[in-house]
Amino acid sequence: MNPVLSVVAIAFVVIATVVIGFFGLRISRTTDDFLVASRTVRPWWNASAISGEYLSAATFLGLAGLVLLAGSRAFWFPIGYCAGYLALLLFVAAPLRRSGARTIPDFIDARLDSRAARRLTSVLVVLIAWLYIVPQFHGAALTINVVTGAPPWVGSVGVAIIVAVIVAAGGMRSITFVQGFHYWLKLTALGVPVIFLLIATGDVNTTIDPTLVFPLEDGPGGQDLYRTVSLVLALLLGTMGLPHVLVRFYTSPDGPSARRTTVIVIVMISAFYMLSSTMGLIARRFAGDLADPSTADSVVLLLPSRLIPGLGGELITALIIAGAFAAFISTASGLVVSIAGVVSQEVLGGGVRAFRVSALASVVVPLLVTFVTVPRGLTSSVGLVFLVAASSLSPVLLLGVWWRGLTARGAIAGMLVGSGSVAAALVVTATGAVRDPVLQSALAQPAAWIVPLATATSVVASLATRRLPSNRVDRFFLRLHAPER
Structure with a gap:
C-alpha cells in the first residue's frame, strides 16, 4: 500500500469537500438555509445527498467485512436498510414534509403542543446522532492507521475538524452539495474496484464455492428466526427514526417531491449495497485469512493490493481510500447538521450564529468517546x-x-x-448475568419485544390521558395528509 497515493487520495477528498462546501456557503444566508436549505432541494439531488449521508463507514467498510465473517447471514443488513426507506416512503416522508417543521422536535411540538415532549425528543435526537458519529470517527481512525501507519487519533481528529468547519460555515445548503458529490464518489470508489477485481480473478478460479459462502447451516433451517426478525425490524424502523435522514425530507419543496426522493434513494442505495456485498464475497473467496473480527473491517482496503499487484492495485486502493473518507465526512456532516439544528433552537435560541456555535460544539463529545472506546465492528456499532x-x-x-x-x-x-x-438490555447482556439461551437471544436482539412494548406504552398512556377531540389536531392532520394541490 503506497502511503503517498493514500495521502493524495485523502487530500483530494478534503479539498473537493471544502471547495464544494464553499460554493454552498456563498448562497447560505438565512436560518432556513442552514436548517432545511430553504426547502428547495429537488428529488435527484436530494436523493444523492440522502444516499451520501446514509452510506456510512458501516456500509463502505463494515458490510464487506461482515459478509467476509458471516457469509449469507450478513445480507439481512442491506435488506433491512433498504426496507427502511420503503417504510419511510409509505408512512412518513410526505407527511413530515407537509408538517412545515424544520427538526424532529419541531414536529413533535407542533403535533402534541408539549414542551416536555419536545425536550425529550431533542435529547434522544442528540444521543442517537452522537452514537452514530462515533463509528464514523472509528472508521477514519482505522483507515488512516492502515494506509499510512499514523496514530489512529489523526484520522478521528481530522474528520472531526473538517466536518465541524464545513457544517458551521454553510449549514444544510452547503452539506447538500457535499453529500451529493460524496455519493457518486463512493459509488465509483467501490464500482471500479469491483470490476477490476473480478477481471483480475479471471485466471484464477472465479467460481465461488457455494458451500463456503452459503453453508448449509446458514440456510433457512439454520437461521435463528427470532434474531433474524428482530434484526430486520430494528433496521427497518431504525431508518425511520434516524434524525439526519428525517431532517433531509424537510428540504424537499413539497410532499410529492419527498416521495419521489425516497424512491430514488432506494434505487441508489441498492446499487451501492450490491457492490459492497460483492466486495465481501470476493474477500470471502480470496482473502479468508482476514476473516477475523479485528481485521475484517479493513478487508476493502487490503484486498486490491493482494489480488492486483503493482501500481494498478495501489491506484485502486487509493480510490477506495478516497471513497472511505467521503463516507466518514458525509455521514458525520449530516449528523452534525441534525444536532446543530436541535441544539441551536433548544439551547441557544435559534439563528445562524447559534447554529454555527452548535455545529462546532457537536463534534466534541463523540470525538472524546472515540478516544476512550475500541470499535467492536463498524456494522455492529451502527446496529445499536x-x-x-x-x-x-x-x-x-x-x-x-x-x-x-x-x-x-x-x-x-x-x-x-x-x-x-x-439500555437495560445492553447492561444485562454486558454483565453476562443471564444464562438461559432464550433470554440471551431476546436481550441480544431486543427490537422484536421492545418496539411493541414502547408502542403499547404510548397507546395505553395516551388512552389514559386522552382529552376531548381537538380542532387543532384535526387541522394538523389535514395538513399532514391532504394533497398539496
Missing part, C-alpha cells in the same frame, strides 16, 4: 444506533402521523420505556 432509534423515536413518529389519539404523556412514556429498555 438503529435499535435505539427504532425503540424510541419511530413508534412515536408513526403514532404522531397516523393516530389522532396520541397525547404528550403517551409519547413521553413510550420514548422513555423504549430507550430505557434498550
Whole structure:
C-alpha cells in the first residue's frame, strides 16, 4: 500500500469537500438555509445527498467485512436498510414534509403542543446522532492507521475538524452539495474496484464455492428466526427514526417531491449495497485469512493490493481510500447538521450564529468517546444506533402521523420505556448475568419485544390521558395528509 497515493487520495477528498462546501456557503444566508436549505432541494439531488449521508463507514467498510465473517447471514443488513426507506416512503416522508417543521422536535411540538415532549425528543435526537458519529470517527481512525501507519487519533481528529468547519460555515445548503458529490464518489470508489477485481480473478478460479459462502447451516433451517426478525425490524424502523435522514425530507419543496426522493434513494442505495456485498464475497473467496473480527473491517482496503499487484492495485486502493473518507465526512456532516439544528433552537435560541456555535460544539463529545472506546465492528456499532432509534423515536413518529389519539404523556412514556429498555438490555447482556439461551437471544436482539412494548406504552398512556377531540389536531392532520394541490 503506497502511503503517498493514500495521502493524495485523502487530500483530494478534503479539498473537493471544502471547495464544494464553499460554493454552498456563498448562497447560505438565512436560518432556513442552514436548517432545511430553504426547502428547495429537488428529488435527484436530494436523493444523492440522502444516499451520501446514509452510506456510512458501516456500509463502505463494515458490510464487506461482515459478509467476509458471516457469509449469507450478513445480507439481512442491506435488506433491512433498504426496507427502511420503503417504510419511510409509505408512512412518513410526505407527511413530515407537509408538517412545515424544520427538526424532529419541531414536529413533535407542533403535533402534541408539549414542551416536555419536545425536550425529550431533542435529547434522544442528540444521543442517537452522537452514537452514530462515533463509528464514523472509528472508521477514519482505522483507515488512516492502515494506509499510512499514523496514530489512529489523526484520522478521528481530522474528520472531526473538517466536518465541524464545513457544517458551521454553510449549514444544510452547503452539506447538500457535499453529500451529493460524496455519493457518486463512493459509488465509483467501490464500482471500479469491483470490476477490476473480478477481471483480475479471471485466471484464477472465479467460481465461488457455494458451500463456503452459503453453508448449509446458514440456510433457512439454520437461521435463528427470532434474531433474524428482530434484526430486520430494528433496521427497518431504525431508518425511520434516524434524525439526519428525517431532517433531509424537510428540504424537499413539497410532499410529492419527498416521495419521489425516497424512491430514488432506494434505487441508489441498492446499487451501492450490491457492490459492497460483492466486495465481501470476493474477500470471502480470496482473502479468508482476514476473516477475523479485528481485521475484517479493513478487508476493502487490503484486498486490491493482494489480488492486483503493482501500481494498478495501489491506484485502486487509493480510490477506495478516497471513497472511505467521503463516507466518514458525509455521514458525520449530516449528523452534525441534525444536532446543530436541535441544539441551536433548544439551547441557544435559534439563528445562524447559534447554529454555527452548535455545529462546532457537536463534534466534541463523540470525538472524546472515540478516544476512550475500541470499535467492536463498524456494522455492529451502527446496529445499536438503529435499535435505539427504532425503540424510541419511530413508534412515536408513526403514532404522531397516523393516530389522532396520541397525547404528550403517551409519547413521553413510550420514548422513555423504549430507550430505557434498550439500555437495560445492553447492561444485562454486558454483565453476562443471564444464562438461559432464550433470554440471551431476546436481550441480544431486543427490537422484536421492545418496539411493541414502547408502542403499547404510548397507546395505553395516551388512552389514559386522552382529552376531548381537538380542532387543532384535526387541522394538523389535514395538513399532514391532504394533497398539496
